[in-house]
Amino acid sequence: MITTREGSRHVTVRVPAKVNLELNVGPHRADGYHDLATVFHAVSLYDDVTVEPAADWEVVAAGPYAEQIPLDESNLALLAARRVAQAGGVDTPVRITIDKQIPVAGGMAGGSADGAAALVACDALWGLELSRPQLDAMAGDLGSDVAFALTGGTAIGSGRGESLAPVLARGSYHWVFAISEGGLSTPAVYAECDRMRGRRRIAAPEPSDDLMAALRSGDPQALGSALSNDLQEAAFSLRPPLRDLLAAGLEMGALGGVVSGSGPTVAFLAADAEGALDLAVALAAVGSAPEVKRATGPAHGAHVLSHEMTRGR
Template sequence: MSFAANESVHVRAPGKINVYLGVGGRHDDGYHALATVFQAVSLYEDVIARHADGFSLTVSGVEDPDAVPLDDRNLAMRAAKLLAAAAEYPGGVALEIRKSVPVAGGMGGGSADAAAALVACDALWGTGFPQARLHDLASRLGADVPFALHGGTAVGTGRGDQLNPALARGRFDWVLVMSEQGLSTPVVYGRLDALRDEEGALADDPPLSLDVPIPVLQALRSGDPELLAESLHNDLQAAAVFERPDLAETLRLGIRAGALHGIVSGSGPTVALLCSGPESAQEVQSVLRESGLDPLHVHGPVPGARII
């Protein structure tokens, strides 16, 4: 394989929200069956890849420098090394990550970094892997990474990494309320398991696969935010609110401000408020800002990781 000599490659990848997230019981391997609908939204991670002898990583855009690891615990670093091994590439890469998606916010920022790193290193090194091969590598890095590669709107099943594109007409406007303090995904899943154990909500032998309800897909196809608002659901929300009771108040504030409905994104703590359109979203954003929150207006669906 011949390797190219681009000096640097800049890739942008989107964060995501889960407009629907169904979680099955925990299996012996520790994983849960998922049925989810991802939507990529206009909040992005930027990754710049430059040639280097070894592998290194710098991060900007985070208040706490210790919040993002710079070693092999970082998904982008692992993505670069995985691609190098698969391509038998002899060199390394210096990755620069400029973050906008909140850390540990349930919006897949680390997964977006990994997807962007795969695309950036593939272009930088000239490995020329087809999209299907990159998808395979992405799925080995984590359930959300393949979606960050593709973007748009998609149904995820299995562990969330088995993707099928979902038709979503038009544009959906969201107001995101970030949180300075992140939530650990394993902690939230553990809390969900504990709540279910207390309630006896699931059978001893949970299903290996789940399905996304038809009304969710119909609402996306219609492009009607009011229909989608009726279908928003997240099985992890109760667990996230248990860990962070303030999230329930944020959801109430958003709906009082004029949002159609709200949901905790993924494992939280980011709250996503669906609005009827851009003007409504701007109004909700303004009211929440007056309440002392730091809301952001985004829209979806948007494309996945791409070179800019």
């Protein structure tokens, strides 16, 4: 076992939210998951996760969604920190402070993002220099979206979503996120999707040619038309007002819209920054959603924001 090097104080990592530009859900697997073919896209809504040596393992929450973060052993950032400690033979606990700016249970992988940030932060704090394959393997074990939060950008996810391949994509895109009050349980949305499908035979999922072509072209109009999500109807079934919210955004000029992941956040694509501002103002004005945020994508994956060391005398 090793202990933290003298002088280590804290590391802060910034990590992005994501939107699924496309989410194709395949058959139910024996392990309880579904085969997926999804296209992840990181956006400029961020959590900052800080780790520092402490007397005991601890999670502290800050930010507008602090009260919604679990502070017990179920927290993905805490699980990630313990995983890195085990891999590196470290016996020093850490305090994890999460500045929560990504909506919780909103279909934007906020919890997974924190797990990815903790992997990077603890590796840097303890000076372990774990390889990227090691971090990716730990991320995949923690959850389907954690690996993408490490990577960022735009990528195809397969398997449970944890197996990633880069996408040839051009351009930068302007997004408006309409955030509904109260989250949706991911397992509940998948279960509703299964119920609605009944006994229908489901083909193996794969990314659509239209979406791949849109990303290669960098054309926002084409991308807006290609957005899709197999979980969307299930989310509408569990939260009917989401259907009206999506329709409202499209009527207000969005190039396209889609429920993000398992919802209930609805992501709208705008033509440019001015269009995104106009759409955000319009959605807020009519009260279509309790909260509206703007962001751009693609964004970088989890990266060290600050690494403060105070050397011993």
